[in-house]
Amino acid sequence: MKNRLLLTAAALLFAVSANAYDATKAGELNSFYSHMTQKACADSKLFVKAKDVMKLLKENKPVALLDVRTDGEASVIALSGENALHIPIEKLFEKNNLDKIPTDKPVMVVCHSGTRATLAAIGLKRIGFKNVHVIKGGLIALAEANNPKNAPLK
Secondary structure (H helix, E strand, O other), rough: HHHHHHHHHHHHHHHHOOOOOHHHHHHHHHHHOOOOOOOHHHHOOOOOOOOHHHHHOOOOOOEEEEEOOOOHHHHHHOOOOOOEEEOOOOOOEEEEEHHHOOOOOOEEOOOOHHHHHHHHHHHHHHHHOOOOOOOOHHHHHHHHHHOOOOOOOO
16 A cells, blocks of 8 residues: 555656646747847847937937836836836736836836846737837946936936
């Protein structure tokens, strides 16, 4: 009886480890990421330089800044202005928050350094948002690009 119980437990353990991931989702991700070669990533239009974003703001071009940092981070240093929107990444894909993201102008996603913004932008593109970009270097780069020469405020 004891041997039979051990054998059953071993069989169950093997069955669980054999199906340790969702093959359908893995196939979808493989299809999505398989074209992302080094050259394709380097040539990607996903990333935009902070100085180019500052130029758009200075020229008063239609653009939205989407800050995906935590509430705590945004409480210390926040983006402001009519084109700034703060939605923490952990709440970004809730319907009421997705409805806040404009679809009629470019959306520049930003976080502290660019990592979370990249994840957010890829997710937004995967669900159908078209004109989404990541500010390369994040809020750090945006702050460095904000100098008297190209600041949007006069």
